[in-house]
Amino acid sequence: MATKDQAENRLRSHVTSVKEDLMTGVSFMIPFVTIGGIFTALAFLVAELPWTVGDTETVFQHPGSLGWFLGQVGGLGLTIMIPVLGGYIAYAIADKPGLAPGFILAYAIQQTTIIVQAGELVGISSEGASAGFLGAIVAGLLAGYVAKWMKGWNVPSSVQPMMPILVIPVFTTALLAPLVILVLGVPIALADTALTNTLEGMQGSNAVILGLILGAMMAFDMGGPVNKVAYVFGTVLVADGIYGPMAAVMIAGMTPPLGLALANFVAPHKFAPEMKENAIAAVPMGLSFITEGAIPYAAADPLRVIPSIMVGSAVAAGSAMGLGVGMPAPHGGIFVIFVAENIIGFLACIALGTLVTAGLVAMLKPDHEEATADEPEAGAAA
Numbered sequence: 001m002a003t004k005d006q007a008e009n010r011l012r013s014h015v016t017s018v019k020e021d022l023m024t025g026v027s028f029m030i031p032f033v034t035i036g037g038i039f040t041a042l043a044f045l046v047a048e049l050p051w052t053v054g055d056t057e058t059v060f061q062h063p064g065s066l067g068w069f070l071g072q073v074g075g076l077g078l079t080i081m082i083p084v085l086g087g088y089i090a091y092a093i094a095d096k097p098g099l100a101p102g103f104i105l106a107y108a109i110q111q112t113t114i115i116v117q118a119g120e121l122v123g124i125s126s127e128g129a130s131a132g133f134l135g136a137i138v139a140g141l142l143a144g145y146v147a148k149w150m151k152g153w154n155v156p157s158s159v160q161p162m163m164p165i166l167v168i169p170v171f172t173t174a175l176l177a178p179l180v181i182l183v184l185g186v187p188i189a190l191a192d193t194a195l196t197n198t199l200e201g202m203q204g205s206n207a208v209i210l211g212l213i214l215g216a217m218m219a220f221d222m223g224g225p226v227n228k229v230a231y232v233f234g235t236v237l238v239a240d241g242i243y244g245p246m247a248a249v250m251i252a253g254m255t256p257p258l259g260l261a262l263a264n265f266v267a268p269h270k271f272a273p274e275m276k277e278n279a280i281a282a283v284p285m286g287l288s289f290i291t292e293g294a295i296p297y298a299a300a301d302p303l304r305v306i307p308s309i310m311v312g313s314a315v316a317a318g319s320a321m322g323l324g325v326g327m328p329a330p331h332g333g334i335f336v337i338f339v340a341e342n343i344i345g346f347l348a349c350i351a352l353g354t355l356v357t358a359g360l361v362a363m364l365k366p367d368h369e370e371a372t373a374d375e376p377e378a379g380a381a382a
Contacts, residue, residue, distance in 0.1 A: 018141070025089035025140055026232055029081050030330055036077025037238050037246075037328035041339030043071035078239040082133055083107035085236075086140035093144025097151060097168035102143035104173055106136035109185035119186045133236035135188040139180050147172045207244065207321040214245060215252035215317025215353075219309040222256060223292040235330045243326030243341060248317035250289050250327050251349045254334075255316045256309040257286030257293030258350070259357025264297075267362040272300070289333030301365060308360035316353025325349060 046052055047059035047067040059067040086106025090098035108114055109131035119125060131139075150168045159167065217230035234249035264271050264279035271279075278296045285293030298305045326341030340346045 021089050021092040021144065022137065023228060024092035025085045026228070028088035029085040030235070032077045032081035032084050033235055033238055033330040036074045036081060037330060038336065038339055039070050039077060040074030041328045043067045043074055045339070046070060081239055082110055082136045085133060086136035086143070089137065089140030090144035090147060094147035094151060097164045098144045098147035098172070100169045101147060101172040101176065102140040105139040105143055105176055105180045108177070108181060109135040109139060109189065114181060115185055115189045118181050122182055122186060124186050131185050131189040134191065135185060138184055138188060142176055142180065143172055146176060208318045210245065211248040211318035211321030212314045214248050215314035216310045218249055218252035218291060218317070219256050219313035220306070222294050222298060227291060238328055238330060243328050244321055244324065246330060247325040247327035247340065247346065248320045250333065251320050251346065251353060252313035252317040253289050253291040254286050254350055255313050255353030255357055256291055257282035258354040259309060259312050260294050260297045260305070260361060261286065262354055262358040263361040266358065269367050270362060270365040287334045289331055304364040305361060308364060309357050311360055312353045312357030315356045316349045319352055320345065320349040323349065
């Protein structure tokens with residue numbers, strides 16, 4: 001029994017460690033996505049002004065124009081974000097020796113020319129494919145673990161200073177390049193391309209279903225692992241020019257704090273008096289896309305609050321996908337609304353999710369005095 005418990009503990013610890021490594025990569029990637037998404041959106045916005053050259057269809061065909069320069073900066077951010085993800089996943093595992101191999105390997109399998117040639121060598125047609133964020137995650141994990149293994153080598157003292165800056169980066173890259181490019185890069189690129197094509201082709205009910213799923217995931221644990229999976233999914237698609245899931249994710253992350261705050265304001269008798277301060281704080285947090293503003297309410301009454309916010313967020317995100325709302329910026333909430341596609345739809349979906357959340361919470365929660373009398377611990381938890 002002890003051996004089984006030890007194995008389970010080790011597995012749980014390893015899974016937790018991998019999750020933390022992935023989130024380190026994501027946290028370093030987000031500023032690049034932000035720059036890329038906002039500058040690209042600004043390029044399209046500028047192209048619509050009457051005194052500029054071109055329009056949203058031809059903004060990249062007029063070198064030297066303001067829209068073109070903005071688009072180039074945005075394109076660089078979106079191009080480099082995927083290698084940054086791989087590089088900093090490896091960095092989280094092996095520190096500085098893993099950074100360069102993770103970055104280079106993740107960058108290599110984003111190059112369609114490399115993937116095409118690798119596909120020809122292994123007999124798989126991979127025209128136009130790249131490994132995307134899935135490949136970057138695999139490359140980052142492999143580079144990190146191999147570099148960490150090499151850090152444990154027992155080498156002469158004269159070689160030790162060269163290990164982190166020369167030996168480990170070069171040997172890690174040389175060892176993993178054939179595996180990552182030939183064995184993993186091509187199938188992952190094909191899978192990533194298939195996923196991208198599927199998302200691009202989603203219309204009508206299919207898009208709404210995807211939005212419902214992403215919305216429920218965003219609200220389920222309010223900033224936890226499930227929330228982060230949905231968020232990363234939306235974020236990495238920005239690089240492929242697919243902005244719908246990012247809009248759905250952002251809207252779904254904004255509605256739980258806003259809906260709970262609204263419920264607290266319109267039905268204060270349902271909540272402990274001290275929760276009013278949480279309601280006041282939840283409004284700017286919700287507007288800023290900080291889903292964690294809903295946590296105090298969920299901690300006090302999880303069985304009623306969590307299902308309510310999941311439904312509210314799912315309705316909001318599904319509506320956003322159905323209305324074709326897009327968001328090229330991965331964060332910022334209401335403060336980046338000027339770059340949204342279908343601004344009215346963006347605001348309407350936030351309002352809808354907020355109202356649904358508030359209505360469900362107000363309907364399901366008993367009066368605070370009754371709840372306290374029946375469940376004394378509820379007041380303490382709040």
